[in-house]
Amino acid sequence: MADLWQSAMDHAVAIARKAGETIREALLNDRKVTTKSSSVDLVTQTDQKVEKMIIQSVKERFPAHRFIGEESVAAGEASNLTTAPTWIIDPIDGTTNFVHAFPFVAVSIGFAVNSQVEFGVVYSCLEDKMYTARRGKGAFCNGEPLQVSDQTDVKQSIIATEFGSSRDPEVVENIFSSLRKILCIPVHGVRGAGTAAVNMCLVASGSVEAYYEIGIHVWDVAAGSLIVTEAGGVLMDVEGKNAKPWLPNTRPVGRNRDATGSNPVSQATKQIVKISKTTLIVFFFPRIAKGVDTTETVHEISVTLPRKTENHPEF
Ligand SMILES: O=P([O-])([O-])O[C@@H]1[C@H](O)[C@H](O)[C@@H](O)[C@H](O)[C@H]1O
Numbered sequence: 242m243a244d245l246w247q248s249a250m251d252h253a254v255a256i257a258r259k260a261g262e263t264i265r266e267a268l269l270n271d272r273k274v275t276t277k278s279s280s281v282d283l284v285t286q287t288d289q290k291v292e293k294m295i296i297q298s299v300k301e302r303f304p305a306h307r308f309i310g311e312e313s314v315a316a317g318e319a320s321n322l323t324t325a326p327t328w329i330i331d332p333i334d335g336t337t338n339f340v341h342a343f344p345f346v347a348v349s350i351g352f353a354v355n356s357q358v359e360f361g362v363v364y365s366c367l368e369d370k371m372y373t374a375r376r377g378k379g380a381f382c383n384g385e386p387l388q389v390s391d392q393t394d395v396k397q398s399i400i401a402t403e404f405g406s407s408r409d410p411e412v413v414e415n416i417f418s419s420l421r422k423i424l425c426i427p428v429h430g431v432r433g434a435g436t437a438a439v440n441m442c443l444v445a446s447g448s449v450e451a452y453y454e455i456g457i458h459v460w461d462v463a464a465g466s467l468i469v470t471e472a473g474g475v476l477m478d479v480e481g482k483n484a485k486p487w488l489p490n491t492r493p494v495g496r497n498r499d500a501t502g503s504n505p506v507s508q509a510t511k512q513i514v515k516i517s518k519t520t521l522i523v524f525f526f527p528r529i530a531k532g533v534d535t536t537e538t539v540h541e542i543s544v545t546l547p548r549k550t551e552n553h554p555e556f
């Protein structure tokens with residue numbers, strides 16, 4: 242049977258490549274930077290230009306499709322995932338890298354129908370690596386199949402993570418407390434490419450055993466989530482169940498602070514130790530909205546294991 246979404250996927254690959262060319266050209270010029278949620282949450286005209294270019298091109302070809310794009314949402318559009326075919330776009334994942342010419346910058350395009358990701362395309366454009374995954378058909382980098390690491394000992398692992406763009410002391414404290422515990426497991430190392438999408442592709446490639454991050458958006462992970470699972474990885478929450486990080490706030494499993502004052506970061510970190518027999522990890526914590534009382538903010542925590550298992554271990 243013909244693949245209903247193959248032509249959309251082909252289009253995504255072509256437009257991601259074209260977007261990558263635009264980004265590479267823009268790197269040769271001055272990059273005018275403005276900020277969004279905080280002084281370190283950066284955006285450039287290239288982010289906006291590339292997103293418009295992708296959306297325009299998809300609209301011409303697939304007029305009934307919908308969009309969730311990082312810069313459109315920043316400009317006030319809703320971020321609602323319905324059952325309709327929806328393109329979930331991060332035009333430049335790794336904007337801070339782009340601003341500083343740090344060499345990991347990706348175009349991330351996920352495509353969801355009936356709230357399920359059908360394909361994911363991550364183009365790491367400065368490395369010229371095109372990561373692709375079609376649901377049920379595997380994950381690839383420049384056409385070569387990907388397979389997650391088969392390392393099963395957390396002490397032999399490299400963990401990818403990011404520090405995010407909040408400089409709120411409580412958030413920073415959570416990040417460091419989590420990091421300290423992970424380092425002291427001990428693990429071989431901790432790395433971060435500066436783009437969530439590339440970090441997930443590094444999990445899919447087996448270059449790192451796991452990736453976790455506190456504070457992430459659907460456009461950062463929609464494409465990467467399928468690339469990870471199609472490469473044999475698993476997205477899990479702290480209960481060991483499959484998580485769907487592209488559905489924001491749909492599976493809350495923890496609170497920022499529970500009644501005893503422990504927070505999900507330390508709870509999640511404890512899980513790392515517990516699951517070390519089967520290895521690791523992606524945690525996703527939806528960003529804490531500005532002005533929201535974090536004591537009441539519901540968070541979602543996800544865990545990626547490199548090996549796909551039907552029955553996830555009980556934590
Ligand atoms: O803003 P952006 O460069 O598209 O995306 C960011 C990057 O993926 C970064 O690595 C991650 O730490 C942030 O959480 C993301 O928001």
Ligand SMILES: [Mg+2]
Nearest residue numbers: 331334335461
């Ligand atoms: Mg991003």
